[in-house]
Amino acid sequence: MAATGACLLPPGVSPAPRLRGRASAAASSDQNPRLSSSLTRGCAVSKQQAPSALTGTTIPRTRPVGEHGRRYEKSTSYRDWSAPFVEDVELESGPDRVKRFFDHAKDLARPDGGPPRWFSPLECGSRLEKSPLLLYLPGIDGTGAGLTSHHKKLGKIFDIWCLHIPVMDRTSFRDLVKMIERTIKSENYRSPNRPIYLVGESLGGCLALAVAARNPDIDLLLILANPATSFDKSQIQALLPLLELMPEQLQLTYPFILSFMAGDPSRKFKASTEEGLAPQRTVEELSKDLLTMSSHVSVLADILPKETLLWKLQMLKSASAYSNSRIHDVNAQTLLLTSAKDWLLPSQAEGARLNNALRRSHIRKFEDCGHYLFLEDDFDLVTIIKRVGFYRRGKCLDYVSDYLPPTPAEYRKVYESNRWFNEITGPVMLSTLEDGRIVRGLDGIPSEGPVLYVGYHMLLGLELVPLVTGFMNERNILLRGIAHPMIFENYEKGQTGEEYKLIWPEQSEFVRMAIKFGAKIVPFGTVGEDDFGEVSQ
Template sequence: MEDVVLESGPDRLRRFFDQAKDLARPDGGPPRWFSPLECGSRLEKSPLLLYLPGIDGTGAGLTSHHKKLGKIFDIWCLHIPVMDRTSFRDLVKMVERTIISENYRSPNRPIYLVGESLGGCLALAVAARNPDIDLLLILANPATSFDKSQIEALSPFLELMPEQLPLSYTFTLSLMAGDPSKTFKASTENGLTPQLTVGELSKDLMTMSSYLSVLADILPKETFLWKLQMLKSASAYANSRIHAVKAETLLLTSGKDWFLPSQAEGARLHDALQRSQIRKFDDCGHYLFLEDDFDLVTIIKGVGFYRRGKCLDYISDYLPPTPAEYRKVYESSRLFDEIIGPVMLSTLEDGKIVRGLDGIPSEGPVLYVGCHMLLGLELYPLVTGFMNKRNILLRGIAHPMLFDKYKKGQTLEPKYFDNYRTMGAVPVSGTNLFKLLSSKSHVLLYPGGMREALHRKGEKYKLFWPEQSEFVRMAVKFGAKIVPFGTVGEDDIGEVFYDYDDQMKIPYFRNWIQQLTEGNGKVRSNATGEVAHQDVHLPWILPKVPGRLYFCFGKPIETAGRKQELKDREKCHELYLQIKSEVESCMAYLREKRESDPYRSIFSRLMYQATHNSASEIPTFEP
């Protein structure tokens, strides 16, 4: 996708008030939809996105996201005029009429309801009343917890306040601006001196004060009090119908919401809703969409929440990361990358092993088949290395637990897997492998799966492949090149000291492993042998002074033109065993050659970086 740079927090606030000022002009009209002009062209068969605003009612809350959202959605924003007094129930009926009409017009197209605060209650109410329509809800700090907010208790006193309600405007503006410490932190991280940082904060404060008059136009006293009453009825209405909501739901909650207890409410809704996911933003305030560095499209991608049909298609619905999104993924793993100093070797057509990825085919389909290291520690440097060196996106075949709803008791928060989904991981299945190869993708496959990634003591660099040649026939069908590869270095990073066998001896851990495994589903449940034992657990690892990680990609194996030959089951199995042998040979080669690497130790690499350009590649052994 084309890169779209989102504005900073102050710029977002300015854009919001610029548009809100135009929308706040009285015209006597009823609530209505508008489609932002800056959305531009979008993908074919893009789903409809209906934005339901918070108490400001302008419909301008997604202004800074319009350009990026507009590339993948057909966006309509609900505008509620300042002096309009349409009740919450009538707003529900209005949105309901729209989704019924649009569903009738495009029955195979899903409809997204993005609700913020009050709009979150509106989205839930509409979804509860229309369980048979294909809706996806994105709820940002929904106001279903309004009865627990401090302002609800203060609302009777607000009626006695002066007409201008300066305190309420200042409070509302502070909610929109978010945590000022984030601005200070961002300024210092950008290298500004304390004096310049204070100057920037003062400038922002002056700009903020100019927004008070616009806020007074958007929420005059009578309207503000009306919206508070609406919040009360909206919260009660939505809460009484949550049990009826069948729609897929993404909950976005803030840790510094001074208006509502959003994170506690998010946890409650997550438990109450049948098909929900949740993402927490601990440093953000009530108005999430105005927060600096908050990117709604990136979040939708990471959660795997974008589809254009009745069901999610992991291949046709996939949106590759933009350059900015990829930089975020890379930065999140950069420290690990620097610690392990990965070395990548590949094999040319003549069999010569060279440093770099020159031996990797440029055109797909290509199937990369390798051995998992402990906890899959090689994945980040492998995927980012391919992007950095060859601009190739590796689509990984992954365990279903990366795509299931998070369950209490899991070892990792669901957000941990978002980067894998952003980079194109798909659940393991024959159908997904078929689609990836048919689309000429570069596919990453580990036949040993979780059994290799969560291996026991003394099992490093041991393959646990199924007896059947599962992937060979599929590769042959599409004439894919197969690249066997090995990875070595886990024993230079850590050592398993309390493994699956040890944990199964303790009743507490045994029950925990059984619950996790049952909750996340089994892969190859019909298989026999070690590969079938893929129980979900977390081995305990003793860290070491970091060594180095090594990758070696073998010579690509051509399957094009071999369909007739490989129809024979024995010939197919022979190729399977050849690939397995090549993977083992790559690992044996690396284990031998790394002994002569003068920069295997992190200390020697740090010394090299201290005496050379930090961007220069650290040498290794001669291939």
């Protein structure tokens, strides 16, 4: 465990100008540290050393203020101290995300006769210094508005460009690939040490894979949300003959598409039940959502008129075939995001297939989400990127400078979800004061960093749950977990029979790290975990 001071934090947020419209680049012409980051992600910062850009909030108990932010007020159940968090950005509910998407898409769908182009959202605001470039590649709507509700939060850590394909544009899939390819080559030439993220959903996922396959030497990171590489197995194909015969004025296809964008009604019913809402109130809320969705039919008809929808569905066939034929040429780091309730594509099965086919991939599954993942309630792309350690600003991941502290809401969610463990185990923490006295609680730990907590783990390292939350709630220190690679080697070998056995690496990497950063070393140990495991059996 490491408790670090301000010297180990990423640079503060710095303002940067936003672009009202950026023409296509095609048109305008350290090694990783030996210590591997564990699943417990955090960074302990003493309040005396935390930079001003990361302070000014108090720990949990919040209330929303305004449309885009939260104000953190004093709570009688928490200490009044500034927390080592970054500012929260409140994300809208699912229905509000859909509404915002259509409001934005309506403006973007106005005919202008132009070719596909990039735009950078104004609401992204300032971002971290040397932020990586994120190129958003849309689905069949082509508007580039799919990440609208995530722009402000993403904009704090990325330079965002969104691809906009005008409604009447008929650029082929391969030509779109070439256009994106020219852009990434231009940006890579301009900033060779800056990685480029390609975030693609559905059709955009095929575009991202095709571009990555053709450019294995460019530092790309792919985030694919329900990519349409499984189009040949999709029920969408049944729409093609239906659309060709259907008079445009009937517009029966649009309510069908809207039903998938609205998400799973049973999920909202379950959530309303858990919140204690009366059945009548739940029905009223669901009816309100359905009425709101029906008002979007005309906008959807403007975004995807019959001819455009037919063109895009035909494009999906060629996009799927093209990207699948080159899947083994993809060398980019890839994060696969798949939905279990995607009624348009068999996304979870396809995600498993892609995860096996790609060389450097990681998959996250969402059991209660549909095809339009970025519009789903509670879906937070930035939080997911943090959790899987998928953010870096250079050629290699720097576990110190690339670290992104959590927001108060992110910490609160983890704390609440793990509270049951503390209640079941009843952990007791002891620490040693400077005079040698052992006291109950954490008063004996250093108040200033950096500090490196070095200890051994027992049954699955379960002590990390109360340890991390205890440090945060009692001392306002956010621990960041690190582990020696030997730990992962032993895990892979499946070694057992190590109850109360102290295993120490032959090389003193922890000592070297402490010397390098001028950190204090505090040893820790735990007892009772293995005994608890035997009792519970």
